[in-house]
Structures are given as C-alpha cells and as structure tokens.
Amino acid sequence: MTGETNDYVIEQFTLKKKHFKELSELITKAFLKDEAAQKEGASIVFTEETFNIMFGPPSINKQLFVRAKYKPTKEIVGFIGMIPRRLSVEDKEYDFCTPAWLAVHPEHQKQGLAKALGNKLMEIAIKAGYDGAFALHETEQHGKDVSKAIARDNRITLKRLVSINQFVIRxxxxxxxxxxxxxxxxxxxxxxxKEKIGSVNNAQIRLFEKEDLPQIIRLMEELVQKCQIALVHDKKDIKWLLQNPQALCVVHEDENQKVDGFIFAWEFLLAGFGNKIPFGWLDIIHTDKLSNKEAKELANFLCKNAQERGWQGLQTPYIPYFLAKPFKKANFIFFPKKMTLDVFEYKEVPFPKEVESFYFNWR
Structure with missing residues (x-):
C-alpha cells in the first residue's frame, strides 16, 4: 500500500531486524534536531537496543509500519510505528494502538511528511479493525498540531482523555x-x-527472577480491574520485556515469599548538546500493596542497582496510579510538566466524562 506526495513515496512495510539500525539513526537525527532539544537538551538517542524495546515484543504486528522514501535517492527519510494496546474501559476491552516515534529526517521536514505518515498509519489501523488510537503530547512540541491535522483530514474525533501535570526524575x-x-x-x-541513595535494610527486596512472572502478571491484572481506564498488558510481552538485557526489575515479597510489589525500568540514552548519558525509563510501578517505608526501600534498591549498571538517573511522566510520597522520600523529584493523553476514536467507545483512575505504561 503506497501513496505519493511530491518527491516522496509513503508506504506500508514489514518491519525486519535489518531495518533497526537505519530507523534508529533516523529517529535520533530527527529528535536531536528538534527545536526544543536544541535549546534545552533532554532528547533521546535511539540505539538498536532501544528500537528493539519499542518494537521487538511478540505482540507487535510487524506489517503495520509506515515509511517515507525520497524518490530521487530511495533514502528512507520518514518513519512511524504502531504499538497494539488492549484497552479496558470500565471493565470492557477494546483494541487500540499507539502511533509511535514519528520521525522525519531534518533535511526533509516541512514537506508535509509527518502528516502523510500519520494519515497512512491511520488508514491501515482502521482497515486492521482497531477501535481507536491514543497518543501522548507535550504542550510545547509540534506533535499535537500534527495529530489535530490527521484527525481533521480523516474526519476522526480527537479528544483529550486525561491531563498529566508532573514529570518525575531521579x-x-x-x-x-x-x-x-x-x-x-x-x-x-x-x-x-537529592543525589544520595538511601539504605535498604529489607530481606524481602531483591532482583526479579523468572519464577516471579505469574505473580507480577497477577498484580497487573488486579490494578486493571481497579481502574476506570487501563492498559491490559500482553503476557508474552511482559515476559519478553522482563528478560530483556536492557531491563531492570526489582521486587518486594510478602511473608509468604509472594511478590506483592515491583518496579520495572529500561535503559536508554539521554542526549543533548553533542553528549549522551545512560539513563533509565521508569515504565511500570506497582507499590500499592506496600507500606510507604517498603515502597521507599524498593525505590532505593532500584536506584542502587541502576547506578551499578552505570545509569545516571531515572525518569517518567507521573501518572497517579501509584503514590508519590514514598518516591519523594527516596529523593525522586516531581516537577510541573504539562502533557496530555489524547484519543483518536475510530469507533465509538464509551469513555467516562471524568476519568478518576487510569493505568498506563510508557513503552
């Protein structure tokens, strides 16, 4: 399936391992040349390992990807991926997806490629039977304008699901x-x-072991049932992610040696001003069954192991499905940052007028 815009071909393609390097480099070039990144830093260098974390899990349909080719040279100058998401809305499940890591080569920007890539992805997502898609937007970046244009072109409703008002960094x-x-x-x-890592004096805290997987899945399923809106995680994906060498997972056991809390993060490269440092992305946090003291010590244990791996810190947008207090006690810093989680409705989905509880992760 292809489309054309001036000197470019917009086409659906099947993602293969051989594409990882080229697409990682494209995303990195686009992100580092972003206007906000030029002024403030705090961008991402995509490695093949990072790309694999995003698009390597078993649930990813490798046929639902879109790229832009520059016809004179046949160079790949644009990309957008799709991550399938099973979404629970007040106990009923829907097939959603996330348009992911839209990137256009800096020398080919302002040619309408971002919108063309998004339009093509929406076309194939609707044909594949998805109920909708959601995207995370930062208020100071261009992505929200692109999403509005795509929704307008396709006569699709784009609505704000929730606002996110804080970011977390350690x-x-x-x-x-x-x-x-x-x-x-x-x-x-x-x-x-806030650099100092607190002590951990708790024999019930340790690193993840593969035997923990059923208990971790159980904790995630319980939280889905508690929240109005939640991601329903694919079990094979969770197993794949936890065993990935870029991942770090720490767990807390109850008195019966059953996992009753965990924190999962993965490594990426934080970049800016010609430099890059290893950092950790806090992806999934389950501490609701723990006391504040237990959650603080689990967070400290995560920091200790992250530092031993050479990570210089951790970060994530703050979604309040977990309490902030124990993380603040563990020297995590919460600061204001406006973001929105917006939904493209391909089909009518009965979202609540006011969302009181929601559960998402950020892979």
Missing part, C-alpha cells in the same frame, strides 16, 4: 546530567542535594 550524578540537559543554577543545587 538524578544520581548532576554533573553528568548537565552535559545533556539545560538546568538552572538552583535546580543544579537541588539535584545535588
């Missing part, structure tokens, strides 16, 4: 962070005061 080495992120002098001082 810094182990402020001097390293300043190489890739522009921070003010008082932020520098505050980060330095």
């Amino acid at each position: 810094v182990f080495d402020t001097a390293q962070l300043t190489k890739v992120v522009k921070i003010r002098w008082y932020e520098n001082l505050f980060f330095r005061l």
